[in-house]
Amino acid sequence: MIDIKGTSRVIIENVQPQVDQGLYPAKRTPGERVDVTADILSDGHDHIRAVVLYKKEKEKTWQQTEMLLKGNDQWTGFFFVREKADYVFTIKAWVDHFETWYDGFVKKAEAMVDVHVELLEGVAFLKTLAGKKNDVLADAIQKLEGAYESAIDYVLSDDFEILVHQYPLVEHETQYFKELRVVVEHQKANFSAWYELFPRSASLEGNHGTFRDVIRLLPRVASMGFDILYLPPIHPIGKVNRKGKNNTVKAEDGEPGSPWAIGSDEGGHKAIHSELGTLDDYKKLIEECKKHGLAIALDLAFQCAPDHPYVKEHPDWFKQRPDGSIQYAENPPKKYQDIYPFNFETRDWKALWKELKSVITYWIDQGVTVFRVDNPHTKPTPFWQWVIAEVNEEYPDIIFLAEAFTRPRIMASLAKVGFTQSYTYFTWRVTKSELTEYMTELVNGPSRNYFRPNFWPNTPDILTEYLQVGGRSAFMARLILAATLSPNYGIYGPPFEHCWSAPRDPGSEEYLDSEKYQVHYHDLDRPGSLKDFIARVNEIRREHAVLQTIENVRFHPVDNDHLICYTKSAADKSECLLVVVNLDPHHTQAGWVELPLDVLEVDEDHPYQVHDLLSDARYLWNGQKNFVQLDPRVVPAHIFQVRRRVRSERDFEYYL
């Protein structure tokens, strides 16, 4: 008749983080904190105590940390994940009669009520807690059994308060009805700077660029402080229906085509475009990258040119039309005749999935550790869930970046099923309110637990209007924003460094003479490059751990909508960076920034120093409101380190 644990009076609800009812894990990297919240309820006025139980999934014994009541029956606790591993956590809570008794005792003693019986009760609790032998508790028992007045004094002492805290009386406990997972991935999942270039444009001499040319560029890329070098697809380019310059329908003879139209009689997704070099050249490139602290990112574009070998070998992996032709990609009435999508509904889907997985593992075996996945939202999410899990099982530390510029729930869905990082709407968020709102959503919304943003000011597909019209200052502002708001960011490098701003057509976000369809020859070191500026920004990112995590951002008011101001602070308040950016690329803007002094950890009565890490200028500020003026023709931003004044032992003052 009654088959539940009837004496457990505590109810635990709404435990977070919990991604889709625990169907997916929350994500973290080593050293990060997992903040656990829950609604924990019981009947009556008895005190509840609660702990977070956590462990690595494969361990047997739980560790635990105490939770605190925030109010309104909401409890909070946290634990740190120290290692790359799968963790699980849950919550245990109980009515603690010892603490309830203690609280009541204090109130009664203060109200001068007789507490003789209460002291007897206290002794009984202590005896239950002491079990076989415990000197601390034995001593406490003795004191409670002593003279009435001194026993009361002892119970009201700080020592006894600590004792109550240290000795929970766990009875009739409730454990949350499930265990929730946290996947802890490697550090680079959370902190990376990407540089994208087209290897075919890496030559200086007017030839088709090669991997060897890319190797020549590595010291340059590394000196700018990037750690991932991303090359668009390196496979043979389809010859059938090849696209021409500026995306014209038919390529002229000799035009190189789009590298995303993958596959020809020269091979498919496991082959290398012969003009770039050989597999050995590519492996050599990977080796050289490693020497410069760079990982190479391969573009994973699961689609085929009409002459891709798969089309002949596996016609059933594509959609056949009634006229015998193969269905190309289309968004009616637009047609993309150079691309055949896979038909993931094929009866042969298991073989297709297996083959696509083998493409990934093939390149991992050549030394690739990072994949930038092209349009993952046009392939089924269940496929990604499966393939990423399979790869993770065999190979550690692989990064998958989802290039899904699509609707928010689909982007979220891909992140949930396993993508390590995701391109974002940052690219189009340019005003103060847009940036503030978007960051708030990323940091405080539920996606915080699974969606790792990667901020790109530009890509080969997206030259935003802001960059088109804003000139050099716009590029600098967007770089500062991307690099300081998000621990993961990237640029489509050569055009960014030299502030390319010509669109294909008015109103278009495509580059004029886009590298997607033709070869460029870059003299990257010609004057005007943002190289040194970028290098300094990346240096600041590396030197300041507060820029290596996303959730520590806090926005502050400025009385000028062209100026955005935010701080990035360490949890232990050991460091605080203060960023101010002029979002108007054309005019000098000035205003008063307003900072809560608790964030800065500065003394209200003394000036404090803000040290611009970009210009090395130092200013003395006072109190909450301070004046800032930024000329876009110089540098449109400050990255201030806030230096507190401290007094040395010899009474000599200096700034930390």
Place this chain on the structure above:
Amino acid sequence: MIDIKGTSRVIIENVQPQVDQGLYPAKRTPGERVDVTADILSDGHDHIRAVVLYKKEKEKTWQQTEMLLKGNDQWTGFFFVREKADYVFTIKAWVDHFETWYDGFVKKAEAMVDVHVELLEGVAFLKTLAGKKNDVLADAIQKLEGAYESAIDYVLSDDFEILVHQYPLVEHETQYFKELRVVVEHQKANFSAWYELFPRSASLEGNHGTFRDVIRLLPRVASMGFDILYLPPIHPIGKVNRKGKNNTVKAEDGEPGSPWAIGSDEGGHKAIHSELGTLDDYKKLIEECKKHGLAIALDLAFQCAPDHPYVKEHPDWFKQRPDGSIQYAENPPKKYQDIYPFNFETRDWKALWKELKSVITYWIDQGVTVFRVDNPHTKPTPFWQWVIAEVNEEYPDIIFLAEAFTRPRIMASLAKVGFTQSYTYFTWRVTKSELTEYMTELVNGPSRNYFRPNFWPNTPDILTEYLQVGGRSAFMARLILAATLSPNYGIYGPPFEHCWSAPRDPGSEEYLDSEKYQVHYHDLDRPGSLKDFIARVNEIRREHAVLQTIENVRFHPVDNDHLICYTKSAADKSECLLVVVNLDPHHTQAGWVELPLDVLEVDEDHPYQVHDLLSDARYLWNGQKNFVQLDPRVVPAHIFQVRRRVRSERDFEYYL
């Protein structure tokens, strides 16, 4: 290696209503709608179609209704629950290639692209859909195979659009990973008017009132339009530590004590206080109530006076203190020596639960169908979950009203585990913003699916400041608000009818000379009673179905914060009531109310009539903004029926 259904590309997430991940059912009453929402996603641009599958839990076959895309990958659908039963629902969705093809066809045809192959594809889809034989589809196939131009015209016709809608092509479908429950309870769970009185005060002659006196009052209560008569506990009152007048610690000889201190040597929770009458008298009262369309509500207060028989028979159901005494209720340093709570952590909890259940079923067997549960939040929620489920299993149509004036999550928790209705914070929500915000939370928040509010302007424990200072107008305003905002409401009747407003002490919400501790003699029919006013309000509630459901409320702006304005409209727009209340009990207030005409379904260019159902006055209004003035010395509210002008067939205009 691959054990999932790899060709199902659709993902279904965030299905609502879902109470605590489906641990608890959503609640409805017969005829109510269940709005189902979900995030439904797939890859690429293919069209998705989705249906809600629903059935009574015990049925085998699903019924289905189509879902619609609201945008941003959020889908919505609904179904009606017609019968008192347990229902389950889930969602099925699939990529519909037929609809995708149709949409592409239309775009291509409009762009004058060649669609010969598309027509062949259409035929193939139709053949798949037709299966063995289907005349409609056979006809369509014939048309598509006919002359090119006329085939195009046919596909572009309305007929074909309807056909596409009527013939979904269900392939590779995804079904949500669980079935969710909806409990459909009896009608009274959702619509009831409660009248509370102390039976011991029901006598006119200076004697202790009896059930027979209550019977004499029934025609009166029924004529006011109430349908539940709630009496505080009717059991023997403890004699030990009995409380005196105005809650003094010791009763004088002859004082009757609090009926909530249950049990004495005369019996416990299954006995009847002898001064009220016999069990037969009580059963006779129940019978008489039925004749007047009234159900009787028993007060379920699971606690014991020190002389309750349980204390001797089951000492282990109470907490023993080290000095041999039994733990009474306390909220340190306050003590309630007249009440022993049960110790639900007793080893003998199964026997305790069983006995408490038997109390409920005992009274059901005497004819009780409604229980007002006293302080359920001081007993474990798991107990309520068990006992309410057990009772529901054996007896249909029992109402449990939770008197849990406590923190919101605890109130929610009790509602989730099975309480039919709940007392609310309405009692203290008096300003326009407080009322609007609270109603919005009740109607639009997640609790909508499990928490049925019951609005009480007063109770024997709560005489609010607003009623204390506002006089007759305050009582009228609060009655209108309770009765029109919430389908379930109640009053502590005799004091309410005669606008008792004297508190025990300044700042207290207790009544002076509260009936909780002493007998009153009411001359209910003396002049000044609100009886007729209350009767009219209840009559309006019964006559107008829009007042019998909570979620159809919509608040409208008035340029005066003392005036609150809301409409209650039928989903099919067949009726609209418009309520305006002056919340200032002292002064006449006037203002312009602003109504969206779509709510009223009136014509912008013609006047419309608003007919006050309280005063029977009729006004002609024009357009969105109209003037209202309410004098609290007359009636502080309008309940308008909005009457549209319609034109008869003979061109004679009248108001509906």
